[in-house]
Amino acid sequence: MTEKKEKTEKVEDPIIFYCKDCEEVAETHRVGNKYVYKCKKCGTKNVAFGTKKSIYTFFRLDDKDVKKDEKAETKPEEKKGEEKK
Numbered sequence: 541m542t543e544k545k546e547k548t549e550k551v552e553d554p555i556i557f558y559c560k561d562c563e564e565v566a567e568t569h570r571v572g573n574k575y576v577y578k579c580k581k582c583g584t585k586n587v588a589f590g591t592k593k594s595i596y597t598f599f600r601l602d603d604k605d606v607k608k609d610e611k612a613e614t615k616p617e618e619k620k621g622e623e624k625k
């Protein structure tokens with residue numbers, strides 16, 4: 541096995557921005573000192589932001605980039621069989 545250990549900084553749940561017009565995760569400008577963000581690409585303020593997890597879940601992007609093990613939280617099934625009494 542090749543053990544590639546490339547500085548995998550584990551950013552737990554970074555904040556990302558999602559442009560609803562571009563329908564993708566976008567870079568943004570912050571407008572003034574308000575919590576308003578403008579999409580760098582199309583220039584609208586139609587930008588949602590939140591943790592990566594929540595954005596991906598909400599806009600259902602998870603099939604694209606996010607690896608499956610990020611949602612490995614759901615346990616398959618409870619062990620049957622061993623449940624003898």
Ligand SMILES: [Zn+2]
Nearest residue numbers: 559562579582
């Ligand atoms: Zn945009």
